[in-house]
Amino acid sequence: MGVVLMAKIDTNEESQLIFRCKNKDREAFDQLIEKYRDRAYAMAYSIVHNNEDAVDVLQEAFIKVFENIGSFKGDSRFYTWLYRILFNLAVDCARRKKNTNVSLDDEDALPSEQTLDIAAHGTPTPSDELDRRELGELLNQCLSRIPLAQRTAVLLCDVEGLSYAEIAEVMQIAEGTVMSRLHYGRQRLAAMLEPYLQEGKISQVENESNGQTE
Amino acid sequence: MSCEDNKIKITALIDGELDAGEQNRLRRHLEKCPACAAEKLAQSRLRKIVRKNFIPPEPPPDKWNGFNQAILNRVAPTPLARVSQLRVRWATPLALAASLAIVFGVLYFALFRVEPQIPVDGNQSLAVVSTEQASQLPVKVAVSTPHPSVSRFCEVLSTNYLKPGYETRDFPTENGKMVIIMNKAEEKKNLENKN
Numbered sequence: 001m002g003v004v005l006m007a008k009i010d011t012n013e014e015s016q017l018i019f020r021c022k023n024k025d026r027e028a029f030d031q032l033i034e035k036y037r038d039r040a041y042a043m044a045y046s047i048v049h050n051n052e053d054a055v056d057v058l059q060e061a062f063i064k065v066f067e068n069i070g071s072f073k074g075d076s077r078f079y080t081w082l083y084r085i086l087f088n089l090a091v092d093c094a095r096r097k098k099n100t101n102v103s104l105d106d107e108d109a110l111p112s113e114q115t116l117d118i119a120a121h122g123t124p125t126p127s128d129e130l131d132r133r134e135l136g137e138l139l140n141q142c143l144s145r146i147p148l149a150q151r152t153a154v155l156l157c158d159v160e161g162l163s164y165a166e167i168a169e170v171m172q173i174a175e176g177t178v179m180s181r182l183h184y185g186r187q188r189l190a191a192m193l194e195p196y197l198q199e200g201k202i203s204q205v206e207n208e209s210n211g212q213t214e
Numbered sequence: 215m216s217c218e219d220n221k222i223k224i225t226a227l228i229d230g231e232l233d234a235g236e237q238n239r240l241r242r243h244l245e246k247c248p249a250c251a252a253e254k255l256a257q258s259r260l261r262k263i264v265r266k267n268f269i270p271p272e273p274p275p276d277k278w279n280g281f282n283q284a285i286l287n288r289v290a291p292t293p294l295a296r297v298s299q300l301r302v303r304w305a306t307p308l309a310l311a312a313s314l315a316i317v318f319g320v321l322y323f324a325l326f327r328v329e330p331q332i333p334v335d336g337n338q339s340l341a342v343v344s345t346e347q348a349s350q351l352p353v354k355v356a357v358s359t360p361h362p363s364v365s366r367f368c369e370v371l372s373t374n375y376l377k378p379g380y381e382t383r384d385f386p387t388e389n390g391k392m393v394i395i396m397n398k399a400e401e402k403k404n405l406e407n408k409n
Contacts (some may be wrong), residue, residue: 029286033281034282037278066285136268164229186260193260
């Protein structure tokens with residue numbers, strides 16, 4: 001699925017759709033929604049952790065996009081702009097619902113016993129070998145337990161493939177802050193996955209990976 | 215730069231976000247610092263794990279049913295609704311524009327349209343005067359009108375369009391009636407001059 005999320009959008013086609021949307025072409029906007037709703041849903045869900053809220057936030061985001069698309073100058077990629085709108089709405093929604101892990105503060109770490117108590121929540125223990133699905137579920141659980149600001153930075157960078165500049169635009173923070181949030185977010189993830197890494201249960205997956213920068 | 219600072223920079227290094235100078239400096243440090251080298255390895259490994267294994271949450275299968283349409287209904291009403299909105303939105307301006315057009319049309323014909331004299335048949339209520347004729351009369355503007363009732367026309371003109379100090383007066387001519395708009399002060403002055 002990561003590959004699907006990273007799929008490139010044809011920029012020419014996208015530019016045409018955006019141009020038509022600026023002229024209030026509903027058919028073009030329909031196509032634009034179709035193109036981005038899956039990716040955008042995943043982003044919204046990662047913040048609000050609730051299907052209904054994610055869909056509501058997504059709808060509001062697309063409506064805002066349509067209403068304000070005249071102000072989109074194309075200085076950034078369209079989905080960066082979309083994500084910025086979506087991010088703000090999702091954070092607002094999560095705050096309204098008093099989600100326990102909504103703070104954008106970098107230091108709002110959860111209690112260590114909670115972050116490390118993955119097995120107690122129905123996740124496979126390190127003694128079992130993890131298949132792809134189990135590892136994915138484990139990863140999602142770990143991600144849901146790190147602070148929102150760090151989680152969002154990690155997802156935008158590692159899953160969506162956004163640059164630091166783009167993440168900074170979406171989250172409205174400095175690029176240096178993006179770097180530190182990624183660092184501490186990955187550090188927390190690593191701490192939670194450490195038992196599985198030590199047991200060598202993730203090593204095979206690791207060796208299969210490709211496309212890394214460094 | 216401390217190792218803690220370098221560890222944060224390692225994040226940018228593995229993401230390809232460091233410039234060449236910073237990369238070289240950090241690589242030199244990594245060659246000498248096992249702790250930072252281990253950190254780089256751990257971060258790289260974790261980055262790969264996330265990239266490869268993250269499973270994006272998927273909405274329930276029927277979640278997209280009607281999703282786009284619900285948005286489209288909110289951002290752009292249906293054609294019927296649009297016509298209705300258009301009617302409401304433009305009703306007042308259109309009525310205003312139409313009223314203004316009528317007013318200016320009447321004013322134009324009433325105040326400014328001075329045409330050369332032409333034969334007038336018996337059905338016309340008013341005569342048409344030439345600019346030359348108008349200038350010889352103690353009037354501001356002479357007008358012609360197809361209005362069936364000269365007195366009613368003069369009344370409407372006086373009530374609605376004339377500035378204070380002006381009045382209408384109609385005269386019989388050989389071709390019918392002529393309405394003139396008179397400036398009372400000028401008329402008085404002209405009469406005094408004549409006397």
